[in-house]
Amino acid sequence: MKTIDNLNVKDKRVLVRIDLNSALGGKKIVENLRFREHAKTINELKRQGAVVVILAHQGRPGKKNFISLKQHARIFSKYSKVKFVDDVAGRKAVAAIHRLKSGEALLLENVRFLKDEFSSNGGKFVKTLTPLFDYFVSDCFSNMHRNHASMVGFAKRLPSAVGPVALRELKALDKIKSRVGGALFVLGGNKPRDVVLLVGKGCVLTTGTLSLLALKARGYKLGKEDVMLKNDLSVVRDLRKNLRRVVVPCDLAVSVGGKRKEISVDELPTKYEILDIGSRTVKDYAREIRKARVIFFKGVAGLSQKKGFEVGTRELLRAISKARGFSVVAGGSSSNAVGKFKINKKGFNHISLSGGALVHYLAGKRLAGLEVLKNNRKL
Numbered sequence: 001m002k003t004i005d006n007l008n009v010k011d012k013r014v015l016v017r018i019d020l021n022s023a024l025g026g027k028k029i030v031e032n033l034r035f036r037e038h039a040k041t042i043n044e045l046k047r048q049g050a051v052v053v054i055l056a057h058q059g060r061p062g063k064k065n066f067i068s069l070k071q072h073a074r075i076f077s078k079y080s081k082v083k084f085v086d087d088v089a090g091r092k093a094v095a096a097i098h099r100l101k102s103g104e105a106l107l108l109e110n111v112r113f114l115k116d117e118f119s120s121n122g123g124k125f126v127k128t129l130t131p132l133f134d135y136f137v138s139d140c141f142s143n144m145h146r147n148h149a150s151m152v153g154f155a156k157r158l159p160s161a162v163g164p165v166a167l168r169e170l171k172a173l174d175k176i177k178s179r180v181g182g183a184l185f186v187l188g189g190n191k192p193r194d195v196v197l198l199v200g201k202g203c204v205l206t207t208g209t210l211s212l213l214a215l216k217a218r219g220y221k222l223g224k225e226d227v228m229l230k231n232d233l234s235v236v237r238d239l240r241k242n243l244r245r246v247v248v249p250c251d252l253a254v255s256v257g258g259k260r261k262e263i264s265v266d267e268l269p270t271k272y273e274i275l276d277i278g279s280r281t282v283k284d285y286a287r288e289i290r291k292a293r294v295i296f297f298k299g300v301a302g303l304s305q306k307k308g309f310e311v312g313t314r315e316l317l318r319a320i321s322k323a324r325g326f327s328v329v330a331g332g333s334s335s336n337a338v339g340k341f342k343i344n345k346k347g348f349n350h351i352s353l354s355g356g357a358l359v360h361y362l363a364g365k366r367l368a369g370l371e372v373l374k375n376n377r378k379l
Contacts, residue, residue: 001374002161004041004137009050011102012134016041016163017150019140019353020056020072023332024065029058031075033335034353039079041139041163042105046080052105053097053133054082055150057112057143066112073107082107088114089128097132111150120368122149130157139163141170142354144369145361151369159378165353170370172328172350173361176294180362184292184325186285186316189299189333192235194356197363198296200242205285206249207277207301207312214239214248215265223269247288251278253302253309260308276302277312286319295320298330298359300337314341321347331355 007014018038022029045052058072059065073084082105087093093108100106111117116125126149136158138144143151144166154160162170176183180201187195188208195210206214212225213232217239222229239246253260254272262278263270277285289295297320301312314337320327321343329335330352338345345351352358357367 002159002376003167004045004161004163007135007137007159007161009045009048009135011049011051013051013053013097013100013132014045014135014137015053015055015129015133015154015158016045016137017055017140017143017154018042018163018165019142020069020076021058021142021332022065022072023336024067029067029071029075030336032332033339033351034332035072035075036079037165037353038139039076041137041165042080042082044164045137046103046105049102051100051102053100054105054107055088055111056107056140057117057150058110059112061112067110069107069110076107080105085109089116089125094128094132097129111148114149117149119149120147120152122153125149126153126157130154133158136160137163138369138373139165140369141166142357144367145357145365147368152372155369155372155376160373160376162373168350169352169354169358170361172352173358175326175349176296176328177362179294183294183296184288186289186295186297186320187299188301188313189331191299192232194359195298196235196238197359197365199239199246201363202294203245203247203288205247205288207285207316208299210235210299211249211277212274214243214246215268217243217246218248220265221269222274224271225274226269247285249277249281250284251280252276253278253311255306255309260311275306275309276304279311282312282315285316289316289319289323289325292323292325295323295325295327296330296362297328298334298355300333304333304337304340310341313337314343317341317343328352330358 085096116123136154183202185204253276304310304313
């Protein structure tokens with residue numbers, strides 16, 4: 001698999017796929033580590049005299065976060081100056097690409113605005129842009145599990161290389177993958193389907209929504225949360241197949257009048273909303289973290305943005321940062337929490353910018369966007 005070090009990009013047009021997908025705070029996107037890290041890739045290509053055009057996405061169709069990349073261009077320009085065009089593969093985009101000079105960069109509009117993005121061949125999207133470029137660089141590891149046009153379509157047709165951000169992800173994950181059976185997985189967040197693939201791969205300490213589903217798998221009735229989790233019953237079935245190495249909380253934090261109250265799991269079901277793991281669970285989990293040789297953390301432990309319910313996330317991340325084991329923190333909410341709680345980043349071996357693709361990779365699943373790079377023979 002080639003890297004950008006294998007490319008002679010001076011005065012060449014380079015199409016680069018990166019990940020700028022961000023959380024929303026109201027109508028504004030929340031700046032995150034992805035901007036700074038991907039800016040390093042773009043700056044290096046510009047320094048070498050390339051004409052750089054950037055592909056990225058934001059949100060999913062039908063969701064509130066499915067918006068233009070205009071805001072992203074402004075934030076990105078703080079770290080690497082880019083132009084922006086509100087078009088992906090139409091006349092405006094093509095004209096803007098032709099106007100670019102060596103050492104300049106252009107960010108195209110949200111690729112998911114095009115229906116063609118959701119097919120592997122990319123239709124008119126790929127057919128229009130491919131002849132305009134000399135190289136394709138895939139630096140979006142977080143999306144490599146998706147068989148989308150911007151992930152596989154261009155890599156099938158152009159001389160292609162993996163970008164430095166994606167390469168760092170792969171190298172860090174390979175250290176875990178080689179020792180996955182002995183790894184300690186601390187899995188939470190509010191997207192249990194994203195992490196359940198890792199259940200059974202090593203010892204799992206559950207937090208967040210996954211911990212509630214694991215409690216259900218062990219026969220607990222939660223109360224109010226049972227109704228809220230009715231669409232995740234397939235995860236409960238998956239958990240029941242691998243409960244032997246799945247650890248559940250011994251206590252939880254519920255919201256009573258908006259304030260934190262801790263209850264034992266023996267007090268379930270509860271009429272209150274469960275928003276965090278409890279203090280005894282934090283101590284138990286921290287003890288396991290200190291003993292672990294390999295630690296993988298993905299997904300916050302509770303509603304960490306709400307005062308009083310950040311305890312689980314903050315304390316587990318602190319424990320990991322002080323542990324001796326090789327540690328990876330993964331996912332946008334997790335990496336944002338490291339910054340929010342002012343935890344020393346040097347305490348972690350790697351802070352990943354990826355989510356779903358990372359879980360698929362550790363679980364041994366095929367990543368379409370990675371396979372196409374390995375099979376590229378055009379360089």
